[in-house]
Amino acid sequence: MYGNENKKIEREGSNTKEQLEVKASEVFQLKEKFKLQCWDRSFEEWRDLEPQEAFPTNTKFLIILLSASQCTSSSNRCPLASDVSPSLLTDPPPNLPTSSASTIFSTRTDSNWDLHFQLPEFSSAIVDKLQTGSPxxxxxxxxxxxxxxxxxxxxYTYYPKTMQYERIIQKLFKVYPKLANQPNMSTGDVQSIWKIRLQYKFSNARKREDSSLPVVQSRKRVRPSLHLSQVPAARKTPPQWGMINYLPQRQESEDDKSIESHIQWLRRENTKKKPHYSRVTEAMSATFSDRRQLIVKEGVSVKQVQELYPWLFDEDEIILEFQRIGSSSITDLIRDGFTKYADAIVTTVKNKKSRPNLVDKAIGDILKYKDESTRHEATKYAAVIAVPTLVNEKLENMLSVVDETHEVKLPVIMEMFEGEEEVSSYTVKVDGFKVTESSNFMSAFAVYLATFYIFNLVYPTALKKTLNFYQRMILNIQDGLPVDKTVMRVVEKINMNM
DNA sequence: CCCACAAGTCGTATGATTGG
DNA sequence: CCAATCATACGACTTGTGGG
Known part of the structure; x- marks a missing residue:
């Protein structure tokens, strides 16, 4: 096989690698250097030839040009200059009828089809949009x-390989570069969105359009195994860590003794009516390293942390503690992040068919305010509580109204206390423990987020995507982990509304 | 452990149908 | 004629399995 040309060759007896190469260059009139690969049936892939190897009849060989870029002028063998030209040459089974031999040459066996794959043509309306990038x-x-x-x-195939999906998308991006350029997303992320999208397409199409084909039939599961109902096993996807554990060195001026005295002093100061706040902050900084060790390495309970460091259950100190870990102010990050995204998030969530009452109310409230900055605050609030809805998670797992009797067993939760008509306060709880109380939603939200990192908590499964969104898009904490696909898609949607 | 996939299912964009 | 309503198709999601 060479480009789109398939030719049969006749062989007598066994051939060596060199003989095959000579024959291939004769058949295809090759001038440049090339190498041969053969189709290995047991591994189902192309591999190099071994010297002196004996090949069974009916073996497929692929020609790979070693010098690239012979594809100029009218040749459409090789659509992209960087591509290697794959080529096949086969020897037919001498004693088999040609009809069966023809299946050998059918494109189905062309495992390198993706190298010379041509994108299908799209309608001019689509091409326009792809080229300009909007709408x-x-x-x-x-x-x-x-x-x-x-x-x-x-x-070629109903089951493209990972690489083949990727090549198709790369071609797509090459022809329509605007498609790959999404604000707030790396090309890699956009590519993986498209890869998943293609996989869904193939999966759904095989199931819905082509389920009767033998290739598809052969992949059917044998049995749904009925005794499954016996097993409750609600083993859901595991929770996820938020940030790499931050374990700083103890300050050089400190030793076990001085740390101990800091702790004692902090505890005493906490009971005072007029504590010396700046000293408290200093002492909290000095004990930071030891506190991280305690929380991360020894995994002590929140209650124990509170006994040793009661100051950690104070809004300002929480903010400062986050700053020690992440080196920026969490309130600034939240403000900047939502200033950027709030409007787009609100527009995006409006497109959803249904929303929790709280979100609907928050969106409605935005219009009530005439003053621009108050309005902006209302939009940010609406955006924050809209995120769980966008990623298909439940808001009540994050923010619950307290008079409802349903108890939530989540590590961290914000509770809303309602007074007369108005919300009177927000409480952040960790494992049932009250951390802080605040009259302002945004402060409570800052504490809520900071708590995960300060107490080294996992993201609960029920809010995994929401917290991932906050982490990556708002706090801008990038760990090495791949971004959740739902989160990526939501970012894509939000981008469209920016 | 990671990934692809089947099977089952949900939410909604879109086009057809209905009723005023 | 247009809107409200309905039906359907399709992308997306979850869960569990099997293979590398």
Whole structure:
């Protein structure tokens, strides 16, 4: 096989690697250097030839040019200059009828199809949008694109490999660079969104359109195994850590004794009516390293932490503690982050069919304010509580109204206390322990987020995506972990409304 | 451990149908 | 004629399995 040309060659007896190479260059009139690979049936992949190897009849060989870029002029063998030209040459089974031999040459066995794969043509409306980058594609248009790609690819395979999905997307991005350029997202993230999108398309299409095909049939699960109902095993996806554990060195001026005296002094100062706040902060800084060790390494309970460091249960100290870990002010981060995204988040959540009452109310309230800065605050509040809805998680797992009797067993929760008509205060609780109380939602929210990092808590499964969104888009803490796909898609949606 | 996938299911964009 | 309502198709999501 060479480019789109497949040719059969006849062999007598066994051939060596060198003989095959000579034959290949004759058949395809190759001038440049190339190497041969053969199809290994047991591994189902192309591999290099061994010297003196004996090949069974009906073996497929692929020609790979070693010098790239011979593809100029009218040649459409090799659509992209950087591509290697794959080529096949086969020897037919001498004693088999040609009809069966023809299946050998069918494109289905072309495992390198993706190298010379041509993108299907899209309608001019779609191409326009892709080239200019705006307005964003409608769902129907994206569907049409996916459908076209599916139809173009299924000629070769119904089950593209990971690499093949990636190559298709790379080609797509090459032709339509605007598609890859999304604000607030790396090209890699956009690429993985498209890869997942293609995988969903193939998965759904196989199930819905092509489920009768033998290739698809052969992958059917044998049995749903009925005794599954016996097992309750609600083993959900595990919770996730938020930030890499931060374990700083103890300050050089400190030793066990001085730390102990700091702790004692802090505890005494906490009971005073007029504590010396700046000294408290100093002592908290001095004991920071020891406190991190205690929380991260020894995993002590929140109650024990409170006994040793009662000051950690104070709004200002929480903010400062976060700053010691993350080196920026969490209130600033939240303010800046939501100043950037609030409007877009609110527009995005408005497109949802249904929202929790609190979110609806918050959105409605925005219009009530005439003053611009009050209005902005209201928008930020609405945006914060809209995030769980956007990523399909429940708001009440984060913010619960206290008079409702349902108890929530989450590590951290904000509770809303309602007085006469008005919300009177917000309380942040860790494991049932009150951390702080605040009259202002945004302060409570800052404490809420900081708490995960300060007490080294996992993100509960029920709020994994919400907290990931806050972490990456608002706090801008990037760990090495791949971004959750739902979170990425929500970012994409929000971008469209920015 | 990670990834692809099947199976089952949900939410909603979109187009057809209905009623005023 | 247009809107409200309905039906359907399709992308997305979850859970569990199997294979590397």
């Amino acid at each position: 964003p594609l409608k769902e129907a248009e994206r569907s049409a694109m996916l459908e076209a790609i599916y139809n173009a690819v299924k000629v």
